[in-house]
Amino acid sequence: MKPRFWAIMRKELLHILRDPRSLIIVFLWPMLMVFIYGYAISFDIREIKLGLLDHDRSAVSRDFVRGMTASGYFRVVKVLPDRKTVEHGMVEGKFTALLVIPADFGKSLGTGPKAKVQLLVDGSNANTAAVAVNTLRSYCALRTIKLNAGTFRTPLTVEPRIWYNPDLKSADFIVPGLVAVVMMMICALLTSVTMARERENGTLEQILVSPVRPFETVAGKIAPYIVIALADSVLIIAFSMLVFGVPFRGDGALLLAASLAFVTCALGIGLFISSVARTQQVAMMASMVGTFLPSFLLSGFIFPLASLPKILQAVSYLVPAKYFLVIIRGVMLKDIGWGTAFRPLLFLVLFGSVVMLASVRRFKIRLED
């Protein structure tokens, strides 16, 4: 058993080492991903481009606008003289929202009971539009409360306290999640082509007629990738801690166990695709669709699962990355223990065993063809 397993593993290692370009990408890519995701991506919508049409032109209206932009949500990019150019500016995207202050705004504020402002919003990007609308509503409510503070009671206020990530750094959330996406992608992409390449080049028959058993072939082929994947994840975690100051509060052993289980799932999927696909192109396309997309979109990595339609939420229960994300974020940010992590961990172990067994079986069937 041993020498044959080692032989296959050595051969696979040589394949990897002889292709330094791929190897560089395998290690450089995760670092760049961490850097870009940690640094460049933020969903906070700030500085929405605001056009201003102020019919009032009074000190009161100017003060209203100043207060509105002080929050940082809006930035006045254009002051319009009249309504004529509104549509043009909106279509060209010169501004995303237009604040119209009617001529009697200042006067109405003095006499009461109501002063109106109008906001025209470009709804193309639903998300930005919703933030613009909510921010203006909230700002008006706040102004109203302040305006009446001397004469009327303003009974309630909110005192927020933020746990686990008090500075609300998006890197703390996104970067640990990146480990899951990168590991899944690299494992599946690398392993999915290994078998397909042998088949395409005609060397699979040679392995099949050799005395190596299917189990040994599979084990020998995946062992190097387990090492690469784990090295990649250690690299990402270290990089994110050093560069972005992401905390690591929990149990390293728990994370290691979960990582091993998760890598097994990823490699299992890659191997399975590999044993089914006939050409490398098919293997790669299939592994992109089968692993990268769900890990990226249906795992809660960036896009909240609770906002998904019911069917996609149901599909997400079959995505290993979803469970791994719970564990890695839990360990790094919340210090969860083995008890809380038990169920997701169990799923990963089960999923990994099933796909591994399935691909070894698949390989055996090929042998008997």
Next chain:
Amino acid sequence: MGKIGFIIRKEFLQIRRDRPMMALIFMVPIIQLLILGYAVSTDVKNVGIAVCDLDQSPLSRELVGRFRHSRYLRVKAEGTHPDMIASALKGGRASIGLVIPRNLTARISHSAVGADPVSLQVLLDGQDSNTATVALGYVTGILEGYVQEKLLSAAVAAAGEGQGPVVIEPEIRIWFNSELKASHYMVPGIAVFLLTMITSLISAMGLVREKEIGTLDQLLVSPIKKHELLIGKIIPFAVVGFIELTLAVAFAKVWYGIPMAGNLALFALFAVIYLFTTLGIGLFVSAAAQTQQQAMFMTVFLLFFFIIMSGFLFPIENMPRIMRILSLLNPMRYLIAATRAIFIKGAGLHSLYPQLLVLVAFGAVIFPFAVRRFQSRMK
């Protein structure tokens, strides 16, 4: 021309004979359209909230009721002991906790004019900073809305006497996508994403495959000229890309009900010009790569940056300054912006000609450069 025709036929035969490949070329886009159209939205909905009502009064129940009726929040746990909030947050059942203090009613009715307001404690799971910020906005909005309503009714009641409070009332109108559907914004982006991915990936891998298997040499020693070989290989990829694009546009209209506000021919013009860029990238990669695996890695690697820096998923305006400047070098950015403007706002050539010119420039630089690289590699 005859020779080019042969190469084109050979390519199509090759694509057609490869059943799994055919399935993938057409299934992948459909899956992506289905999943991306729904999944890629940063809307924060159905946020779990745990409410601990220590006051148990009509007022506190009214407040809790407002949370229960929110479109964005789901009350996942209710109780009368503060510990329940900690356990709901740690276990991940809820990401917000609200504590209504024991003597809320009494403190509100006894508070004097101008006194500090009573504060309600809101605990947030800050892990997902976006959800936390937005959710806090919802909670604040609900409470401020409550106060605003009370003031407004007082203002209306006191309207005649001129003694009542004054209320600023926002009036909001939404243009172009008045139901604020995220898919209207995402799906045009997906069409561009598919066109970019399929055309650059297939062309990169298709050429390297011949290299890897060794059939490229056979083609090179045949009487076919190099440029004929190139044209013959590239046209089928462009055709496949266009089929994908048609599929995406049809899907956008039929499945997602996105009104095609603008001119389809203008969009096709943009796409054709853009193809020179993506096919150029494919050619460039296939000149550099030795194996299909390398070609795929290089393409995916490049596309990854294209996608991130294009505004497809992540708004460019939010990025740091350097990234915003870098994104100006990304051709995909211009097509995404133009496609969205054409689809959603019905923008015409007179407002989109800057984007068109930039894309022409990209194609005019990248494509000839890639062709020259490829030809020199073939020698």
